Amino acid sequence: MQKALQLRITAQDFSSKPAILQQIARALDLPADQLTGFHILKKSMDARQRQIYYNLNLLVYIKEAYQPLTLPEFPAKEVHQSVHEVLIIGAGPAGLFAALSCLEHGIRPVMIERGKDVQKRRRDLATLNKQGSVNPESNYCFGEGGAGTYSDGKLYTRSKKRGSIQKALETFVQFGADPAILYEAHPHIGTNKLPAIITQMRQKVLEAGGQIHFDQKLTDFELKDGKIICVTTLAGDKIKASHVILATGHSAKDIYRLLKAKNIFIESKPFALGVRVEHPQSLINEIQYKCTAAEMAQQGLPPAAYSLVTQQAGRGVFSFCMCPGALSPRLPPSRAPWS
Ligand SMILES: Cc1cc2nc3c(=O)[nH]c(=O)nc-3n(C[C@H](O)[C@H](O)[C@H](O)COP(=O)(O)OP(=O)(O)OC[C@H]3O[C@@H](n4cnc5c(N)ncnc54)[C@H](O)[C@@H]3O)c2cc1C
Structure with missing residues (x-):
């Protein structure tokens, strides 16, 4: 029972x-x-x-046999022979999830990405960090996985407007994320774990019959009756398409300029300005737990987290992301040690 x-x-x-x-x-x-x-x-x-x-x-x-909680494999259909094809520009979260969604519906996704795959991209980041030189097509914003790939992968959104959050979390687990993200109040994938998950997603797309082309930047497109029918890449290739998803993200300013040049209506959204605030972890621990470091260790408590939400002069102020213990790697992990 x-x-x-x-x-x-x-x-x-x-x-x-x-x-x-x-x-x-x-x-x-x-x-x-x-x-x-x-x-x-x-x-x-x-x-x-x-x-x-x-x-x-x-x-x-x-009094009944325990069944470990396992998710079925991601339900990708075989699309090698599919007559339906969607061209997806950009392999960030939006592009990758669009590609996976295509596979669920038996549609072949063909992706083009201006940057490199997630492993090669890491080398460009190393060059950026060591030598300060930026590869304009492969950097913290551009390349497979998109803008947040090399971050902690916080998965707590306040938005419930679009789609199922649970399904998105399950998809991450199906591609290798820790199943604890399914029940944690503040799920996060964990620093440096995203690249392996993104690699698994790419492999699924390729195995099922989709395509991903790296170092291919969309520079122009042709419209007919308000629909994109052909895109041009930096190398001069022309790719015909009946359905196109532009998943190029916030950082692709050239795409906004292109849309404007083509008289396509674009509208600015209000934006949130972010600042980075650092506190000693011990201060946050003291405020949150009201106990000493020794008592914390005794109770097996993880580095304390907080979130801030307030209104100032009619504007919402909120903490988007907080990294507890970022400077205290010796504190206990936040997950159950037996899991
Ligand atoms: C440092 C950092 C940390 C973050 N941490 C988090 C977090 O912890 N949790 C969270 O929820 N969000 C986080 N974010 C925000 C999150 O990364 C973005 O909301 C998300 O990446 C947006 O996804 P996207 O697919 O729309 O766009 P992007 O991620 O920007 O992906 C767009 C993709 O399109 C490609 N592209 C652009 N132009 C072209 C072109 N012309 N031709 C071909 N390809 C093109 C780009 O190379 C890129 O791969 C973080 C962002 C940053 C920068």
Whole structure:
């Protein structure tokens, strides 16, 4: 039998699987040996009191074989012979997810990307960081994976307007992300893990019959009846297309200029100005946990995080992304050590 359970558990107990099972047994008033396992469906921290708790939504297995939670493979259809084709410009998150969506619908995605694949792109970043010289087509903004590829991969959006967040998270897991992102209140992929996930996505696109062409920059396109029918690349190639997705991102100023030159209506959006603020992690820990570093270690607490949301003179001010423990690598990890 399976039972859904909400459990409030100390951070210390959360770091040990037997301790969690014991707490579950107590909450359900059952002998511990009747429990065969559990899945975490949701996890959030409650740090309002001196004693820190995790609130867990669990699915508990009682007297029945425990089934590990596994996702099926990404449901890509074979598209080698598909008569339907979509040309996707840009292999950032929008382009890659568009390509995967094409595969789900049996449509062949053909992608062109001005930058290099995610591995070769890393070498250009090393040159940029060491020598200060920028490759205009392969840098922090351009190249496979798009703008945020070399960041921490925070996956918490406030927007629920477009599509299913859960499906996007599951897609990341299907391509190698830690399944903990499915239940963490503030999921993130983790520094330097995105390139491997993006590589897996590319391999799926290629295996299924899609195409990705790197070092191919769209420089012009031809319109007929308000639709793009052919695109031109920097090398002078002309690619005919019946359906085109322009997934070129915020940084591609040349694309905005091209759209303007072609009298295509574009409208500016209000934008948010970002600043980077650094605090000592110990200060945030003290404010959040109200305990000493030794007590924190004893309770197995991760570096504390915070988010700020306020209104100033009628404008929203919010923290977009916070990297707890960025300067304190020796503090305990935020995930359960047994997971
Ligand atoms: C340093 C950094 C960290 C970030 N961290 C996070 C985070 O943790 N969480 C989060 O949610 N968001 C984060 N973001 C924001 C996130 O990266 C963007 O919202 C996202 O990348 C937008 O995706 P996109 O596919 O629309 O555009 P982009 O990622 O910009 O991708 C566009 C792609 O199109 C290609 N391209 C552009 N012009 C052409 C052309 N003419 N021909 C062919 N190809 C072209 C580019 O090379 C690029 O690969 C971060 C951004 C940066 C810069």
